[in-house]
Amino acid sequence: MFRVLCVPRPESLTGIVGWGVYIPRQRVKADEIASLWGFEKTLPKALWIEEKAVASVDEDTVTMGWYAAKVAIERGNVDPELIGAVFVGTESKPYAVKPSATIIADALGISKKKLSTDMEFACRAGGEGIRLAIALVASGTIKYGLAIGSDTAQASPGDVLELTASSGAAAYLIGPAEESVAQFEGVVTYVTDTPDFWRREGSKYPTHGEIFTGEPAYFHHIMSAVKMLFDELGLAPSDFDYAVFHQPNGKFPLQVGKKLGFPKEKILPGIVTPWIGNTYNGSALIGLAKVLEQAKPGDRILVATFGSGAGSDAFSIVVRDGIGERVGRGPKVEDLLKRKKYVSYAQYAKSRRLYIRNIG
Amino acid sequence: MKYSIPKFWRRKEGYYQIILTKCRECGKVAFFTYVRCPYCGSSNVELVKSCGRGVVEEFTISYNRVEEGEEYLPKIIAIVRLNEGVRVVGELVDIDLSEVKEGVEVEAVLRRFSSDDPHGLIYYGLKFAPVIKGA
Incomplete structure (x- = not known):
């Protein structure tokens, strides 16, 4: 082939x-x-x-x-x-x-x-x-x-x-x-059956696997998705200006970024969880918005979501002309x-x- | 509080958006929907959506207890003059009583206003909140 x-x-x-x-x-x-x-x-x-x-x-x-x-x-x-x-x-x-x-x-x-x-x-x-x-x-x-x-x-x-x-x-x-x-350059998704966090039908609150939510879940899936994206696009961490990861706390995104080879200076601009908590489905996407609001045309952004159960989507996004004007149209x-x-x-x-x- | 489900469904556009009547003859705008202009009587009117922004003109605080609505109390009720020039009554949220004053800029936001707990419908509608700085 x-x-x-x-x-x-x-x-x-x-x-x-x-x-x-x-x-x-x-x-x-x-x-x-x-x-x-x-x-x-x-x-x-x-x-x-x-x-x-x-x-x-x-x-x-x-x-x-x-x-x-x-x-x-x-x-x-x-x-x-x-x-x-x-x-x-x-x-x-x-x-x-x-x-x-x-x-x-x-x-x-x-x-x-x-x-x-x-x-x-x-x-x-x-x-x-x-x-x-x-x-x-x-x-x-x-x-x-x-x-x-x-x-x-x-x-x-x-x-x-x-x-x-x-x-x-x-x-x-x-x-x-x-x-x-902001144009999508590449997108990949990596999912497996991993029991790290769940909520049963009728349960008011979720249950989680304590430390099991880390290595086999959050880190494995995000790193697998991001590496797949790198392979498919022929890119490396040095090609990106920003990296945004799902943020269950403030610590995990810095750790996963370090494992992937990103300096913290590329991760910190998208960090929001220390001041608002983990907004679950909003987490990485609010981080991306924060980065878009400071990025310049030509900047390349990596975004990696994570969801328990488990899976991760990795996006490569390139910022285009007009970003500054569009930022000013809303809060x-x-x-x-x-x-x-x-x-x-x-x-x-x-x-x-x-x-x-x-x-x- | 139990609402009529068909009545809520029929009126939901009016709960979700601020609909105004604009007269093509005299140019005046009125709240809510009319088949004739309430100012000049012309039937040459059109329905338009408000931008949802305005300023607080008057306000009061309500401690009125409605069955199963206690968790929403107390409520700040305000008269808001919309940018289109008409006045509407609505609940003010995301603001402390000490911060409310005439001229505060507000925007319409979708919020729960009631729910038939624990098994019934949740009723959504517009309230007013201070415009978020930068917007």
């Missing part, structure tokens, strides 16, 4: 036309959670988690995804009637059965002639939504596709996961490369990081319904 080198990769026909992020205003300090549940004082620092974003009682995956998508459409200056697909990656659907994607799409006035579904693959379903949107745009099936990653991440009170599990959303409007400000990640109000654990518990009320 001979590989035909002159045929462009289909993903290179597509790019990011618009993007948007939402981070709730409330923050709770990781030190307060650690103190309340009797964790060692050094644990938040060891994980590099300072505080996490807490959705209000009237916020959920739908409302946060709606805001992020609204900004993405405004940044792209695209008529919502031209959007042919809406994918919502989440593991915290407000309804177990009833799509979030249709609520968001109707509320944004998006065309009724569209594909629309909620996707679940732990923290990487949003990344898979981007892959699907790329495929649909590249094939000419649709002109624009909207991929959203949104979560109000659950964690059992007192579980170490509670230090990081937070709320947030990111949305990407995928369209033709010539209309985009930036830095604006959302600065917009915050500290709340107590009690207020956090009320906001995230960690109590049992006698209703219904």
Whole structure:
């Protein structure tokens, strides 16, 4: 078999036309959670988690995804009637059965002639939504596709996961490369059956395999996907200006980047988890938005998502002309990081319904 | 609180977006939807979507307890003058009472306003939140 080198990769026909992020205003300090549940004082620092974003009682995956998508459409200056697909990656659907994607799409006035579904693959379903949107745009099936990653991440009170599990959303409007400000150069996905983290039907909170979530899950899948991407594109870490990884805490992305050969200077610009927590399906995608908002035309960005169960998507993205003007069309990640109000654990518990009320 | 599901479904466009009536004769804009202009009586009107932005003109705080709605209390209720010039009433969120004042710039945001817990529908609609700096 001979590989035909002159045929462009289909993903290179597509790019990011618009993007948007939402981070709730409330923050709770990781030190307060650690103190309340009797964790060692050094644990938040060891994980590099300072505080996490807490959705209000009237916020959920739908409302946060709606805001992020609204900004993405405004940044792209695209008529919502031209959007042919809406994918919502989440593991915290407000309804177990009833799509979030249709609520968001109707509320944004998006065309009724569209594909629309909620996707679940732990923290990487949003990344898979981007892959699907790329495929649909590249094939000419649709002109624009909207991929959203949104979560109000659950964690059992007192579980170490509670230090990081937070709320947030990111949305990407995928369209033709010539209309985009960041073009996809290559995309690969690596998935296996790995039992590192799960939530059973009817369970309120997820269960995880403690340290098992590290080497065989997070590190193996991200490194495998990124190495596959390097092989397919003939690229190396030195060819990239930025590297963005899924961020279950502040420490893991720096560690996986180091293993792959990236200096921390290329990773730090996309780090958000120490100040907002792990937004699950928003995690790597908010990091990408933060990088897009400081990148220059010609910069090459590596993005690697991760979802337990387990899998990783690796994207190579090249920034195009016009990025600076498009950044200014909506609130930036830095604006959302600065917009915050500290709340107590009690207020956090009320906001995230960690109590049992006698209703219904 | 139990809502009529068909009634909510029929009205959802009005919950999800701010729809205004614009008169092609006198040029005035009114909230909500009319078949005739409430100012000049002309039937030559069109429905337009508001940009969803405006400023706070008046506000009050509500402690009114509605069955199964206690977790949303207290609420700040405001009169917002939209950029299109019309005034609407809505709930203010993401702002402390001490920060609310006349002239605060706000934008419409989709939020839960009620839910028939634990098995019923979740009702979404627009509230107002301060415009995020940079937007």
